[in-house]
Amino acid sequence: MILVTGGCGLIASNIPGDDLLLTDILPGCAEKLDVTDPAQADQVIRRHRPSAVVHCAAWIDLDQCEKDPVGCFRVNVVGSMNVLSACRAIGARMVYLSTQLVFDGQKRTPYVEEDPVGPLQQYGQSHYSAEQYIRGYENHLIVRTSLCHGQKRGGERYGFIYWVLDSLRAGKKIDVVDGFWTTPVDARDLGKCLRVLIDRKATGLYHYGGAQYLSRYDYAVQAAERAGLDASLIHSIGVEELMKKWVARRPLFAGLDGGRLEREFGVAPSDALAAASRDRKEAP
Numbered sequence: 001m002i003l004v005t006g007g008c009g010l011i012a013s014n015i016p017g018d019d020l021l022l023t024d025i026l027p028g029c030a031e032k033l034d035v036t037d038p039a040q041a042d043q044v045i046r047r048h049r050p051s052a053v054v055h056c057a058a059w060i061d062l063d064q065c066e067k068d069p070v071g072c073f074r075v076n077v078v079g080s081m082n083v084l085s086a087c088r089a090i091g092a093r094m095v096y097l098s099t100q101l102v103f104d105g106q107k108r109t110p111y112v113e114e115d116p117v118g119p120l121q122q123y124g125q126s127h128y129s130a131e132q133y134i135r136g137y138e139n140h141l142i143v144r145t146s147l148c149h150g151q152k153r154g155g156e157r158y159g160f161i162y163w164v165l166d167s168l169r170a171g172k173k174i175d176v177v178d179g180f181w182t183t184p185v186d187a188r189d190l191g192k193c194l195r196v197l198i199d200r201k202a203t204g205l206y207h208y209g210g211a212q213y214l215s216r217y218d219y220a221v222q223a224a225e226r227a228g229l230d231a232s233l234i235h236s237i238g239v240e241e242l243m244k245k246w247v248a249r250r251p252l253f254a255g256l257d258g259g260r261l262e263r264e265f266g267v268a269p270s271d272a273l274a275a276a277s278r279d280r281k282e283a284p
């Protein structure tokens with residue numbers, strides 16, 4: 001059995017399999033497990049004795065993390081250490097979801113696993129700190145992923161690209177930044193990839209990025225064109241305009257190169273744009 005923390009969240013909702021035990025801070029879709037409570041983490045994980053724990057629980061709002069670095073550290077670092085300690089106690093594999101935001105965005109091509117990190121904000125720093133503790137445990141797997149879109153277990157769709165496509169369908173003009181390059185990921189593909197890695201007992205560090213490397217503007221325009229929507233409603237704005245509104249700094253270039261995953265496990269990066277456009281074409 002595989003125990004999942006943050007089980008009601010986006011990435012956890014897309015991991016296939018009927019052997020998953022979902023846990024989350026709020027009961028409802030899952031058994032209650034607040035990862036910041038060491039006794040609870042230890043008790044729940046020991047009770048179920050999973051062969052692996054996929055640790056998805058986190059604070060993911062970059063600006064919230066920047067405004068409350070202690071809260072961010074408590075959930076993203078201490079929470080991860082609590083899960084790690086419980087995994088160690090029973091010898092379970094720890095699978096950790098990390099982020100492209102461990103990088104500083106100075107590189108103009110997607111990052112590979114060997115590239116040096118340099119987080120620009122509390123969120124990326126917290127993930128990198130957690131990674132370092134987790135690497136000290138031999139039975140670990142860390143998967144860094146790029147910006148995801150997809151559907152949560154409750155049915156809610158989540159992601160920048162759905163905002164774009166929904167706005168265009170409603171005939172609304174939108175401003176989209178011409179910058180912040182990434183390799184967008186469809187959560188369904190990431191979930192399938194995680195399943196392959198778990199089943200094949202992968203260890204170490206892997207990057208998961210989509211097949212396209214795009215600025216947010218190009219991402220929006222290309223997805224709109226594929227969905228047969230009017231891309232002329234998308235107005236490009238400069239990065240400075242958006243940076244003024246944000247508390248946390250973001251790297252200008254931050255895609256991930258999934259080449260190692262493809263070479264070692266045959267998991268090819270997905271065409272995330274096609275999937276998002278299809279979703280919106282099929283939406284009622």
Ligand SMILES: NC(=O)c1ccc[n+]([C@@H]2O[C@H](COP(=O)([O-])OP(=O)(O)OC[C@H]3O[C@@H](n4cnc5c(N)ncnc54)[C@H](OP(=O)(O)O)[C@@H]3O)[C@@H](O)[C@H]2O)c1
Nearest residue numbers: 006009010011025034035056057058097098099145147148
């Ligand atoms: N989605 C992306 O684009 C993306 C990209 C790169 C990396 N990641 C990383 O991948 C992981 C999963 O991301 P996601 O997109 O699935 O996030 P998500 O949808 O926000 O899911 C995270 C879940 O963790 C829960 N949670 C928060 N605090 C918790 C606590 N103390 N104990 C237990 N659960 C708690 C959240 O509940 P609430 O919603 O009630 O807070 C939420 O259900 C995160 O580490 C994230 O940083 C995500």
